[in-house]
Amino acid sequence: MKSKYIFIALIALTSLAFGASDSAIWGKDLIANIAGYDKEGSLHLGKYFTLLQSTYFKPLFFGVLVGVPAAFFIHYAVIGPMIFSHDRKKIYVFTLFNRVVHAISAISFMLIIPTGLVMMFGSFFGGGSFVRLCTEIHAISTLLFIISIVPMFFMWVRWMFIHIDDIKWLMIVGGYLNKDKKPVPAGRFNAGQKTWFWLATLGGVLMISTGTAMYFQDFKLEIIASYGISQIDLLRASAITHNALGIGILALFLVHIYMSVFAIKGAIHSMITGFKEEEEVEILHSSFYKELKEKKEI
Amino acid sequence: MSESSRLKFYCDENRCIGCDGCSVACAEAHELPSGVNRRKVVTLNEGIEGLEYSLSIACMHCTDAPCEEVCPVDCFYIREDGIVLHDKDICIGCAYCLYACPFGAPQFPQDGAFGTKGVMDKCTMCAGGPEETNSHTERELYGQNRISEGKVPVCAAMCSTKALLVGDSNEVSNIYRERVLSAGHGVKTQPYGWNVAYGSKK
Ligand code: HEM
Numbered sequence: 335m336k337s338k339y340i341f342i343a344l345i346a347l348t349s350l351a352f353g354a355s356d357s358a359i360w361g362k363d364l365i366a367n368i369a370g371y372d373k374e375g376s377l378h379l380g381k382y383f384t385l386l387q388s389t390y391f392k393p394l395f396f397g398v399l400v401g402v403p404a405a406f407f408i409h410y411a412v413i414g415p416m417i418f419s420h421d422r423k424k425i426y427v428f429t430l431f432n433r434v435v436h437a438i439s440a441i442s443f444m445l446i447i448p449t450g451l452v453m454m455f456g457s458f459f460g461g462g463s464f465v466r467l468c469t470e471i472h473a474i475s476t477l478l479f480i481i482s483i484v485p486m487f488f489m490w491v492r493w494m495f496i497h498i499d500d501i502k503w504l505m506i507v508g509g510y511l512n513k514d515k516k517p518v519p520a521g522r523f524n525a526g527q528k529t530w531f532w533l534a535t536l537g538g539v540l541m542i543s544t545g546t547a548m549y550f551q552d553f554k555l556e557i558i559a560s561y562g563i564s565q566i567d568l569l570r571a572s573a574i575t576h577n578a579l580g581i582g583i584l585a586l587f588l589v590h591i592y593m594s595v596f597a598i599k600g601a602i603h604s605m606i607t608g609f610k611e612e613e614e615v616e617i618l619h620s621s622f623y624k625e626l627k628e629k630k631e632i
Numbered sequence: 633m634s635e636s637s638r639l640k641f642y643c644d645e646n647r648c649i650g651c652d653g654c655s656v657a658c659a660e661a662h663e664l665p666s667g668v669n670r671r672k673v674v675t676l677n678e679g680i681e682g683l684e685y686s687l688s689i690a691c692m693h694c695t696d697a698p699c700e701e702v703c704p705v706d707c708f709y710i711r712e713d714g715i716v717l718h719d720k721d722i723c724i725g726c727a728y729c730l731y732a733c734p735f736g737a738p739q740f741p742q743d744g745a746f747g748t749k750g751v752m753d754k755c756t757m758c759a760g761g762p763e764e765t766n767s768h769t770e771r772e773l774y775g776q777n778r779i780s781e782g783k784v785p786v787c788a789a790m791c792s793t794k795a796l797l798v799g800d801s802n803e804v805s806n807i808y809r810e811r812v813l814s815a816g817h818g819v820k821t822q823p824y825g826w827n828v829a830y831g832s833k834k
Protein backbone atom coordinates (compact mmCIF):
# COMPACT_ATOMS: atom_id res chain seq x y z
CA MET A 335 0.00 0.00 0.00
CA LYS A 336 2.72 2.40 1.04
CA SER A 337 4.86 1.62 -1.97
CA LYS A 338 1.92 2.55 -4.17
CA TYR A 339 1.89 6.07 -2.74
CA ILE A 340 5.64 6.36 -3.09
CA PHE A 341 5.27 5.34 -6.70
CA ILE A 342 2.57 7.95 -7.33
CA ALA A 343 4.66 10.60 -5.59
CA LEU A 344 7.63 9.69 -7.79
CA ILE A 345 5.54 9.92 -10.93
CA ALA A 346 4.26 13.31 -9.81
CA LEU A 347 7.80 14.47 -9.14
CA THR A 348 9.16 13.34 -12.48
CA SER A 349 6.33 15.03 -14.34
CA LEU A 350 7.15 18.18 -12.38
CA ALA A 351 10.77 17.91 -13.39
CA PHE A 352 9.79 17.42 -17.03
CA GLY A 353 7.30 20.23 -16.80
CA ALA A 354 9.99 22.55 -15.48
CA SER A 355 12.42 21.67 -18.24
CA ASP A 356 9.77 22.07 -20.92
CA SER A 357 10.43 25.30 -22.78
CA ALA A 358 7.60 27.82 -23.10
CA ILE A 359 8.82 28.68 -26.60
CA TRP A 360 10.28 25.52 -28.10
CA GLY A 361 8.20 23.05 -26.08
CA LYS A 362 4.79 21.75 -26.98
CA ASP A 363 3.50 25.22 -27.90
CA LEU A 364 5.89 25.26 -30.85
CA ILE A 365 3.58 23.20 -33.05
CA ALA A 366 0.55 25.43 -32.47
CA ASN A 367 2.68 28.52 -33.03
CA ILE A 368 4.06 27.26 -36.33
CA ALA A 369 0.66 26.07 -37.55
CA GLY A 370 -1.03 29.30 -36.47
CA TYR A 371 1.58 31.78 -37.74
CA ASP A 372 -0.33 34.66 -39.30
CA LYS A 373 -3.38 32.42 -39.78
CA GLU A 374 -6.93 33.60 -39.21
CA GLY A 375 -7.67 33.67 -35.49
CA SER A 376 -4.04 34.25 -34.54
CA LEU A 377 -2.85 37.61 -33.20
CA HIS A 378 -0.67 38.19 -36.31
CA LEU A 379 2.00 39.59 -34.01
CA GLY A 380 4.85 37.92 -35.90
CA LYS A 381 3.87 39.73 -39.10
CA TYR A 382 3.24 43.03 -37.29
CA PHE A 383 6.56 42.87 -35.51
CA THR A 384 8.40 42.04 -38.73
CA LEU A 385 6.76 44.93 -40.56
CA LEU A 386 7.29 47.47 -37.78
CA GLN A 387 10.85 46.48 -37.03
CA SER A 388 11.95 46.21 -40.65
CA THR A 389 10.42 49.47 -41.91
CA TYR A 390 9.03 51.80 -39.25
CA PHE A 391 10.88 51.81 -35.93
CA LYS A 392 14.29 52.96 -37.14
CA PRO A 393 13.05 55.90 -39.23
CA LEU A 394 10.69 56.97 -36.42
CA PHE A 395 13.48 56.92 -33.82
CA PHE A 396 15.70 58.80 -36.24
CA GLY A 397 12.97 61.33 -36.94
CA VAL A 398 12.50 62.06 -33.23
CA LEU A 399 16.23 62.12 -32.58
CA VAL A 400 16.79 64.73 -35.28
CA GLY A 401 13.40 66.43 -35.47
CA VAL A 402 12.87 67.31 -31.81
CA PRO A 403 16.30 68.95 -31.29
CA ALA A 404 15.87 70.75 -34.63
CA ALA A 405 12.55 72.21 -33.51
CA PHE A 406 14.17 73.36 -30.27
CA PHE A 407 17.08 74.86 -32.09
CA ILE A 408 14.63 76.98 -34.06
CA HIS A 409 12.70 77.87 -30.90
CA TYR A 410 15.91 78.92 -29.19
CA ALA A 411 16.99 81.02 -32.15
CA VAL A 412 13.62 82.67 -32.80
CA ILE A 413 12.10 83.07 -29.34
CA GLY A 414 15.00 82.35 -27.06
CA PRO A 415 15.19 81.27 -23.46
CA MET A 416 13.21 82.62 -20.55
CA ILE A 417 15.44 84.48 -18.18
CA PHE A 418 14.26 85.20 -14.66
CA SER A 419 15.63 87.60 -12.11
CA HIS A 420 18.08 86.10 -9.67
CA ASP A 421 17.82 89.08 -7.30
CA ARG A 422 14.58 88.20 -5.60
CA LYS A 423 13.98 85.61 -2.93
CA LYS A 424 14.37 81.91 -3.58
CA ILE A 425 11.61 79.42 -2.87
CA TYR A 426 12.40 75.96 -1.54
CA VAL A 427 10.53 73.52 -3.80
CA PHE A 428 12.43 70.21 -3.86
CA THR A 429 13.47 68.36 -0.72
CA LEU A 430 16.73 66.47 -0.51
CA PHE A 431 14.80 63.22 -0.94
CA ASN A 432 13.15 64.60 -4.11
CA ARG A 433 16.50 65.58 -5.52
CA VAL A 434 18.24 62.29 -4.77
CA VAL A 435 15.42 60.26 -6.31
CA HIS A 436 15.44 62.51 -9.35
CA ALA A 437 19.23 62.23 -9.66
CA ILE A 438 19.13 58.44 -9.67
CA SER A 439 16.42 58.43 -12.27
CA ALA A 440 18.34 60.98 -14.35
CA ILE A 441 21.45 58.80 -14.28
CA SER A 442 19.46 55.74 -15.26
CA PHE A 443 17.85 57.60 -18.17
CA MET A 444 21.20 58.84 -19.37
CA LEU A 445 22.38 55.23 -19.43
CA ILE A 446 19.20 53.58 -20.73
CA ILE A 447 18.34 55.91 -23.57
CA PRO A 448 21.72 56.10 -25.34
CA THR A 449 22.30 52.34 -24.95
CA GLY A 450 18.78 51.65 -26.23
CA LEU A 451 19.49 53.82 -29.24
CA VAL A 452 22.76 51.99 -29.87
CA MET A 453 20.77 48.72 -29.97
CA MET A 454 18.14 50.21 -32.25
CA PHE A 455 20.83 51.52 -34.63
CA GLY A 456 23.03 48.47 -34.01
CA SER A 457 24.05 48.09 -37.63
CA PHE A 458 25.42 51.66 -37.64
CA PHE A 459 27.75 50.64 -34.81
CA GLY A 460 28.69 47.40 -36.57
CA GLY A 461 27.11 45.13 -33.96
CA GLY A 462 29.44 42.85 -31.99
CA SER A 463 30.96 43.46 -28.59
CA PHE A 464 30.29 47.20 -28.33
CA VAL A 465 26.57 46.80 -28.98
CA ARG A 466 26.48 43.71 -26.74
CA LEU A 467 28.04 45.76 -23.93
CA CYS A 468 25.37 48.41 -24.42
CA THR A 469 22.72 45.68 -24.19
CA GLU A 470 24.11 44.65 -20.80
CA ILE A 471 24.33 48.26 -19.57
CA HIS A 472 20.77 48.82 -20.80
CA ALA A 473 19.56 45.89 -18.70
CA ILE A 474 21.61 46.70 -15.59
CA SER A 475 20.66 50.37 -15.51
CA THR A 476 17.04 49.27 -15.53
CA LEU A 477 17.63 48.34 -11.87
CA LEU A 478 18.58 51.97 -11.13
CA PHE A 479 15.50 53.06 -13.00
CA ILE A 480 13.28 50.80 -10.90
CA ILE A 481 14.62 52.01 -7.56
CA SER A 482 14.07 55.65 -8.59
CA ILE A 483 10.77 55.50 -10.42
CA VAL A 484 8.81 53.86 -7.60
CA PRO A 485 9.58 56.52 -4.94
CA MET A 486 9.23 59.21 -7.60
CA PHE A 487 5.72 58.04 -8.34
CA PHE A 488 4.65 58.21 -4.70
CA MET A 489 6.40 61.47 -3.83
CA TRP A 490 4.85 63.46 -6.67
CA VAL A 491 1.66 61.71 -7.70
CA ARG A 492 -0.63 63.85 -5.51
CA TRP A 493 0.19 66.96 -7.64
CA MET A 494 -0.03 65.22 -10.97
CA PHE A 495 -3.77 64.85 -11.46
CA ILE A 496 -5.42 66.91 -14.18
CA HIS A 497 -6.61 70.41 -13.27
CA ILE A 498 -8.43 73.16 -15.16
CA ASP A 499 -5.08 75.03 -15.31
CA ASP A 500 -3.73 72.24 -17.49
CA ILE A 501 -6.28 72.90 -20.23
CA LYS A 502 -5.46 76.61 -20.14
CA TRP A 503 -1.76 75.80 -20.15
CA LEU A 504 -2.13 73.65 -23.22
CA MET A 505 -4.15 76.37 -25.04
CA ILE A 506 -1.23 78.77 -24.76
CA VAL A 507 1.44 76.03 -25.11
CA GLY A 508 2.76 76.92 -21.68
CA GLY A 509 3.52 80.48 -22.75
CA TYR A 510 6.61 79.32 -24.63
CA LEU A 511 5.55 80.89 -27.92
CA ASN A 512 6.61 84.36 -26.79
CA LYS A 513 8.75 85.95 -24.14
CA ASP A 514 6.06 87.97 -22.36
CA LYS A 515 6.25 87.55 -18.62
CA LYS A 516 2.55 86.98 -18.18
CA PRO A 517 1.57 84.56 -15.40
CA VAL A 518 1.09 81.07 -16.84
CA PRO A 519 -1.74 78.94 -15.38
CA ALA A 520 -0.09 76.07 -13.54
CA GLY A 521 0.14 74.63 -10.04
CA ARG A 522 3.24 73.06 -8.57
CA PHE A 523 3.60 71.17 -11.85
CA ASN A 524 2.39 72.28 -15.27
CA ALA A 525 0.60 70.18 -17.88
CA GLY A 526 3.85 69.39 -19.69
CA GLN A 527 5.56 68.20 -16.54
CA LYS A 528 2.52 66.12 -15.65
CA THR A 529 2.57 64.41 -19.04
CA TRP A 530 6.25 63.60 -18.61
CA PHE A 531 5.57 62.29 -15.09
CA TRP A 532 2.89 59.86 -16.25
CA LEU A 533 4.84 58.73 -19.28
CA ALA A 534 7.99 58.16 -17.22
CA THR A 535 6.26 56.31 -14.38
CA LEU A 536 3.38 54.35 -15.91
CA GLY A 537 5.17 54.15 -19.27
CA GLY A 538 8.30 53.26 -17.33
CA VAL A 539 6.57 50.32 -15.68
CA LEU A 540 5.53 49.10 -19.13
CA MET A 541 9.10 49.55 -20.41
CA ILE A 542 10.43 47.64 -17.42
CA SER A 543 7.99 44.75 -17.77
CA THR A 544 8.34 44.39 -21.54
CA GLY A 545 12.13 44.71 -21.29
CA THR A 546 12.27 42.14 -18.50
CA ALA A 547 10.13 39.73 -20.52
CA MET A 548 12.57 39.98 -23.43
CA TYR A 549 15.51 39.62 -21.07
CA PHE A 550 14.30 36.40 -19.42
CA GLN A 551 12.69 35.15 -22.64
CA ASP A 552 11.87 31.53 -21.82
CA PHE A 553 9.50 31.54 -18.84
CA LYS A 554 5.83 30.92 -18.35
CA LEU A 555 3.32 33.20 -16.67
CA GLU A 556 0.09 31.42 -15.84
CA ILE A 557 -2.01 34.61 -16.06
CA ILE A 558 -0.84 35.29 -19.59
CA ALA A 559 -1.21 31.66 -20.62
CA SER A 560 -4.74 31.55 -19.19
CA TYR A 561 -5.76 34.17 -21.78
CA GLY A 562 -4.51 31.85 -24.48
CA ILE A 563 -1.53 34.05 -25.29
CA SER A 564 1.55 32.04 -26.15
CA GLN A 565 4.97 32.99 -24.84
CA ILE A 566 6.28 33.86 -28.30
CA ASP A 567 3.33 36.22 -28.85
CA LEU A 568 3.99 37.79 -25.44
CA LEU A 569 7.58 38.43 -26.51
CA ARG A 570 6.46 39.86 -29.84
CA ALA A 571 3.95 42.15 -28.09
CA SER A 572 6.69 43.16 -25.65
CA ALA A 573 9.11 44.08 -28.42
CA ILE A 574 6.43 46.09 -30.24
CA THR A 575 5.36 47.91 -27.05
CA HIS A 576 8.92 48.54 -25.90
CA ASN A 577 10.00 50.08 -29.18
CA ALA A 578 6.81 52.06 -29.84
CA LEU A 579 6.67 53.48 -26.33
CA GLY A 580 10.43 54.04 -26.51
CA ILE A 581 9.84 56.55 -29.31
CA GLY A 582 7.47 58.54 -27.07
CA ILE A 583 9.80 58.39 -24.09
CA LEU A 584 12.74 59.51 -26.19
CA ALA A 585 10.71 62.46 -27.51
CA LEU A 586 9.59 63.67 -24.09
CA PHE A 587 13.05 63.00 -22.62
CA LEU A 588 14.52 65.38 -25.20
CA VAL A 589 11.81 67.94 -24.41
CA HIS A 590 12.58 67.59 -20.71
CA ILE A 591 16.30 68.22 -21.26
CA TYR A 592 15.63 71.23 -23.47
CA MET A 593 13.26 72.81 -20.94
CA SER A 594 15.46 72.30 -17.93
CA VAL A 595 18.80 73.11 -19.47
CA PHE A 596 18.09 75.60 -22.26
CA ALA A 597 14.58 77.02 -22.47
CA ILE A 598 14.39 78.27 -18.89
CA LYS A 599 17.76 79.68 -17.94
CA GLY A 600 19.01 78.12 -14.74
CA ALA A 601 16.02 75.83 -14.18
CA ILE A 602 18.33 72.89 -13.62
CA HIS A 603 19.70 74.49 -10.44
CA SER A 604 16.44 73.90 -8.63
CA MET A 605 16.97 70.16 -8.99
CA ILE A 606 20.45 70.52 -7.50
CA THR A 607 19.92 73.06 -4.72
CA GLY A 608 16.17 72.67 -4.17
CA PHE A 609 15.50 76.39 -4.65
CA LYS A 610 13.64 78.13 -7.48
CA GLU A 611 13.77 81.84 -8.29
CA GLU A 612 10.68 83.60 -6.93
CA GLU A 613 10.00 85.24 -10.28
CA GLU A 614 10.13 81.90 -12.06
CA VAL A 615 7.50 80.48 -9.70
CA GLU A 616 5.37 83.62 -9.98
CA ILE A 617 5.26 83.45 -13.77
CA LEU A 618 5.50 79.77 -14.68
CA HIS A 619 3.56 78.33 -11.74
CA SER A 620 1.21 81.21 -10.99
CA SER A 621 -1.50 79.16 -9.24
CA PHE A 622 1.10 77.58 -6.98
CA TYR A 623 2.51 81.07 -6.25
CA LYS A 624 -0.93 82.39 -5.30
CA GLU A 625 -1.46 79.43 -3.04
CA LEU A 626 1.85 80.02 -1.27
CA LYS A 627 0.96 83.70 -0.84
CA GLU A 628 -2.44 82.85 0.63
CA LYS A 629 -0.88 80.41 3.04
CA LYS A 630 1.65 83.11 3.90
CA GLU A 631 4.48 80.71 3.20
CA ILE A 632 6.39 83.44 1.33
CA MET B 633 19.00 34.20 -57.77
CA SER B 634 16.34 32.09 -59.43
CA GLU B 635 13.81 30.51 -57.12
CA SER B 636 14.49 26.97 -58.35
CA SER B 637 18.19 27.09 -57.56
CA ARG B 638 17.57 27.74 -53.86
CA LEU B 639 18.37 24.92 -51.48
CA LYS B 640 15.34 23.84 -49.45
CA PHE B 641 14.38 21.27 -46.86
CA TYR B 642 11.24 19.25 -47.25
CA CYS B 643 9.89 16.70 -44.80
CA ASP B 644 7.54 14.10 -46.30
CA GLU B 645 4.95 13.51 -43.58
CA ASN B 646 3.92 10.22 -45.18
CA ARG B 647 7.36 8.86 -44.44
CA CYS B 648 8.53 10.49 -41.23
CA ILE B 649 8.23 8.03 -38.37
CA GLY B 650 9.19 10.55 -35.69
CA CYS B 651 12.37 8.67 -34.74
CA ASP B 652 14.31 11.85 -33.87
CA GLY B 653 17.36 10.50 -35.69
CA CYS B 654 17.82 13.74 -37.61
CA SER B 655 17.84 15.97 -34.53
CA VAL B 656 20.21 13.66 -32.67
CA ALA B 657 22.53 13.48 -35.69
CA CYS B 658 22.47 17.28 -35.93
CA ALA B 659 23.24 17.83 -32.26
CA GLU B 660 26.08 15.30 -32.36
CA ALA B 661 27.60 16.38 -35.67
CA HIS B 662 27.77 20.01 -34.63
CA GLU B 663 28.46 19.32 -30.95
CA LEU B 664 25.61 21.57 -29.87
CA PRO B 665 25.28 22.50 -26.22
CA SER B 666 22.23 21.07 -24.50
CA GLY B 667 19.27 23.41 -24.79
CA VAL B 668 20.12 24.27 -28.39
CA ASN B 669 17.98 22.32 -30.84
CA ARG B 670 18.73 23.34 -34.38
CA ARG B 671 16.38 20.59 -35.54
CA LYS B 672 13.33 19.26 -33.76
CA VAL B 673 10.84 16.54 -34.55
CA VAL B 674 7.23 17.30 -33.72
CA THR B 675 4.18 15.05 -33.81
CA LEU B 676 0.82 16.51 -34.78
CA ASN B 677 -2.63 15.23 -33.83
CA GLU B 678 -0.96 12.90 -31.40
CA GLY B 679 -3.09 9.86 -30.60
CA ILE B 680 -5.78 10.59 -33.18
CA GLU B 681 -6.00 7.55 -35.43
CA GLY B 682 -5.39 8.27 -39.09
CA LEU B 683 -4.52 11.91 -38.46
CA GLU B 684 -1.32 11.56 -36.47
CA TYR B 685 1.88 12.45 -38.31
CA SER B 686 5.37 13.66 -37.51
CA LEU B 687 7.54 16.32 -39.07
CA SER B 688 11.15 17.36 -38.73
CA ILE B 689 11.54 21.12 -38.34
CA ALA B 690 14.53 23.44 -38.47
CA CYS B 691 15.31 26.76 -40.09
CA MET B 692 13.53 26.65 -43.46
CA HIS B 693 15.98 29.03 -45.14
CA CYS B 694 13.07 31.22 -46.19
CA THR B 695 12.87 33.25 -49.35
CA ASP B 696 12.64 36.91 -48.15
CA ALA B 697 13.70 35.67 -44.72
CA PRO B 698 11.88 37.70 -42.03
CA CYS B 699 14.75 37.15 -39.57
CA GLU B 700 17.08 39.02 -41.90
CA GLU B 701 14.61 41.90 -42.23
CA VAL B 702 14.37 42.61 -38.50
CA CYS B 703 17.95 42.05 -37.34
CA PRO B 704 19.08 45.40 -35.85
CA VAL B 705 22.75 44.70 -36.59
CA ASP B 706 22.22 43.23 -40.11
CA CYS B 707 24.23 40.12 -39.34
CA PHE B 708 22.38 37.80 -41.74
CA TYR B 709 23.63 37.00 -45.21
CA ILE B 710 21.99 34.83 -47.81
CA ARG B 711 24.21 32.66 -49.95
CA GLU B 712 23.92 32.29 -53.72
CA ASP B 713 22.25 28.92 -53.14
CA GLY B 714 19.65 30.44 -50.78
CA ILE B 715 21.12 29.22 -47.48
CA VAL B 716 20.37 31.79 -44.76
CA LEU B 717 23.39 32.28 -42.49
CA HIS B 718 24.41 34.78 -39.85
CA ASP B 719 27.59 36.15 -38.31
CA LYS B 720 27.91 35.34 -34.60
CA ASP B 721 30.63 37.93 -34.09
CA ILE B 722 28.14 40.65 -35.04
CA CYS B 723 24.95 39.18 -33.51
CA ILE B 724 23.96 40.77 -30.17
CA GLY B 725 21.50 38.10 -29.09
CA CYS B 726 18.46 40.40 -29.05
CA ALA B 727 16.15 37.62 -30.30
CA TYR B 728 14.30 39.83 -32.78
CA CYS B 729 14.90 37.09 -35.38
CA LEU B 730 13.05 34.63 -33.12
CA TYR B 731 10.08 37.00 -32.86
CA ALA B 732 9.93 37.29 -36.66
CA CYS B 733 10.55 33.62 -37.47
CA PRO B 734 7.42 31.55 -38.26
CA PHE B 735 9.21 28.32 -37.26
CA GLY B 736 10.81 29.09 -33.90
CA ALA B 737 14.17 28.28 -35.51
CA PRO B 738 16.58 30.69 -33.77
CA GLN B 739 18.04 29.28 -30.54
CA PHE B 740 19.65 31.10 -27.62
CA PRO B 741 22.14 29.25 -25.43
CA GLN B 742 22.18 30.54 -21.86
CA ASP B 743 25.83 31.56 -21.87
CA GLY B 744 26.00 35.34 -21.82
CA ALA B 745 27.39 37.30 -18.89
CA PHE B 746 25.13 37.11 -15.79
CA GLY B 747 23.58 33.89 -17.13
CA THR B 748 21.73 35.79 -19.84
CA LYS B 749 21.05 34.57 -23.31
CA GLY B 750 24.02 34.34 -25.63
CA VAL B 751 24.17 35.04 -29.35
CA MET B 752 21.79 33.29 -31.70
CA ASP B 753 22.40 29.81 -33.08
CA LYS B 754 20.42 28.07 -35.79
CA CYS B 755 20.55 25.50 -38.56
CA THR B 756 23.20 26.37 -41.15
CA MET B 757 22.14 23.60 -43.56
CA CYS B 758 25.58 22.28 -42.66
CA ALA B 759 27.17 25.19 -44.51
CA GLY B 760 29.18 26.69 -41.62
CA GLY B 761 29.48 30.42 -41.31
CA PRO B 762 31.42 33.48 -42.45
CA GLU B 763 34.74 32.28 -41.01
CA GLU B 764 37.32 30.65 -43.24
CA THR B 765 35.78 27.47 -44.67
CA ASN B 766 36.53 24.38 -42.60
CA SER B 767 38.68 26.37 -40.19
CA HIS B 768 38.75 25.55 -36.50
CA THR B 769 36.89 28.77 -35.61
CA GLU B 770 34.15 28.04 -38.12
CA ARG B 771 33.69 24.59 -36.63
CA GLU B 772 33.65 25.90 -33.07
CA LEU B 773 31.09 28.59 -33.81
CA TYR B 774 28.86 27.06 -36.47
CA GLY B 775 29.59 23.32 -36.55
CA GLN B 776 30.53 21.22 -39.56
CA ASN B 777 30.68 22.62 -43.06
CA ARG B 778 29.57 19.60 -45.08
CA ILE B 779 28.25 21.60 -48.03
CA SER B 780 31.78 22.79 -48.86
CA GLU B 781 32.82 19.13 -49.06
CA GLY B 782 29.95 18.27 -51.38
CA LYS B 783 28.11 16.32 -48.70
CA VAL B 784 24.40 16.35 -47.95
CA PRO B 785 23.39 17.97 -44.61
CA VAL B 786 23.77 15.35 -41.93
CA CYS B 787 20.08 15.24 -40.92
CA ALA B 788 18.86 14.36 -44.42
CA ALA B 789 21.83 12.07 -45.05
CA MET B 790 20.98 9.83 -42.12
CA CYS B 791 17.16 9.91 -42.39
CA SER B 792 16.31 6.22 -42.52
CA THR B 793 13.02 6.58 -44.38
CA LYS B 794 14.30 9.38 -46.61
CA ALA B 795 11.43 11.51 -45.36
CA LEU B 796 13.71 14.51 -44.90
CA LEU B 797 14.78 15.80 -48.29
CA VAL B 798 17.18 18.59 -49.10
CA GLY B 799 18.27 20.03 -52.40
CA ASP B 800 17.36 22.70 -54.88
CA SER B 801 13.65 23.26 -54.73
CA ASN B 802 12.96 21.88 -58.25
CA GLU B 803 14.74 18.66 -57.48
CA VAL B 804 12.97 18.24 -54.15
CA SER B 805 9.53 18.77 -55.66
CA ASN B 806 10.34 16.32 -58.49
CA ILE B 807 11.18 13.61 -55.98
CA TYR B 808 8.04 14.33 -54.03
CA ARG B 809 5.88 14.29 -57.18
CA GLU B 810 7.33 10.95 -58.20
CA ARG B 811 6.56 9.56 -54.78
CA VAL B 812 2.96 10.72 -54.94
CA LEU B 813 2.50 9.34 -58.46
CA SER B 814 3.98 5.96 -57.66
CA ALA B 815 1.91 5.50 -54.52
CA GLY B 816 -0.13 2.31 -54.83
CA HIS B 817 1.91 1.00 -57.78
CA GLY B 818 3.86 -1.59 -55.89
CA VAL B 819 6.38 0.96 -54.68
CA LYS B 820 6.79 1.17 -50.95
CA THR B 821 5.82 4.75 -50.11
CA GLN B 822 4.42 4.35 -46.64
CA PRO B 823 6.79 3.81 -43.74
CA TYR B 824 6.90 0.54 -41.92
CA GLY B 825 4.63 1.85 -39.23
CA TRP B 826 2.58 0.40 -36.43
CA ASN B 827 1.04 -2.56 -38.29
CA VAL B 828 4.39 -3.95 -39.36
CA ALA B 829 6.11 -3.26 -36.07
CA TYR B 830 3.39 -4.50 -33.77
CA GLY B 831 1.01 -6.40 -36.03
CA SER B 832 -2.31 -5.12 -37.30
CA LYS B 833 -5.44 -5.43 -35.21
CA LYS B 834 -7.51 -6.30 -38.25
C1 HEM C 1 14.81 55.37 -26.08
C2 HEM C 1 14.40 54.47 -25.29
C3 HEM C 1 14.68 53.00 -25.41
C4 HEM C 1 15.11 52.24 -26.48
C5 HEM C 1 15.44 52.71 -27.85
C6 HEM C 1 15.20 50.87 -26.04
C7 HEM C 1 15.58 49.81 -26.85
C8 HEM C 1 15.66 48.50 -26.45
C9 HEM C 1 15.96 47.39 -27.29
C10 HEM C 1 16.26 47.48 -28.77
C11 HEM C 1 15.93 46.26 -26.55
C12 HEM C 1 16.13 44.83 -27.06
C13 HEM C 1 17.47 44.30 -26.78
C14 HEM C 1 17.46 43.18 -25.79
O1 HEM C 1 16.40 42.61 -25.48
O2 HEM C 1 18.53 42.85 -25.32
C15 HEM C 1 15.64 46.67 -25.22
C16 HEM C 1 15.59 45.84 -24.16
C17 HEM C 1 15.32 46.25 -22.89
N1 HEM C 1 14.91 47.53 -22.50
FE1 HEM C 1 14.88 49.13 -23.60
N2 HEM C 1 14.84 50.80 -24.76
C18 HEM C 1 14.52 52.09 -24.34
C19 HEM C 1 14.10 52.51 -23.14
C20 HEM C 1 13.99 51.67 -22.08
C21 HEM C 1 13.51 52.08 -20.82
C22 HEM C 1 13.05 53.50 -20.45
C23 HEM C 1 13.54 50.97 -20.04
C24 HEM C 1 13.10 50.84 -18.63
C25 HEM C 1 13.64 51.43 -17.68
C26 HEM C 1 14.08 49.86 -20.81
C27 HEM C 1 14.30 48.58 -20.36
C28 HEM C 1 14.72 47.50 -21.12
C29 HEM C 1 15.05 46.18 -20.65
C30 HEM C 1 14.99 45.70 -19.20
C31 HEM C 1 15.43 45.40 -21.76
C32 HEM C 1 15.92 43.94 -21.79
C33 HEM C 1 17.42 44.05 -21.81
C34 HEM C 1 18.14 42.87 -22.33
O3 HEM C 1 17.53 41.94 -22.87
O4 HEM C 1 19.38 42.88 -22.23
N3 HEM C 1 14.33 50.32 -22.07
N4 HEM C 1 15.46 48.04 -25.18
Ligand code: SF4
Pocket residue numbers: 690691692693694697698699700716729732733734735736737738754
Ligand atom coordinates in the same frame (compact mmCIF):
# COMPACT_ATOMS: atom_id res chain seq x y z
S1 SF4 D 1 15.41 31.62 -39.04
FE1 SF4 D 1 13.23 31.43 -39.37
S2 SF4 D 1 12.71 33.22 -40.62
FE2 SF4 D 1 14.92 32.97 -40.74
S3 SF4 D 1 15.24 31.75 -42.60
FE3 SF4 D 1 15.16 30.32 -40.85
S4 SF4 D 1 13.01 29.69 -40.76
FE4 SF4 D 1 13.08 31.53 -42.04
Ligand code: SF4
Pocket residue numbers: 699702703704705706707708718722723724725726727728729730738751752
Ligand atom coordinates in the same frame (compact mmCIF):
# COMPACT_ATOMS: atom_id res chain seq x y z
S1 SF4 E 1 19.60 37.71 -32.12
FE1 SF4 E 1 21.36 38.16 -33.43
S2 SF4 E 1 20.76 37.43 -35.45
FE2 SF4 E 1 18.88 37.56 -34.23
S3 SF4 E 1 18.07 39.60 -34.74
FE3 SF4 E 1 19.29 39.82 -32.85
S4 SF4 E 1 21.33 40.40 -33.57
FE4 SF4 E 1 20.22 39.61 -35.36
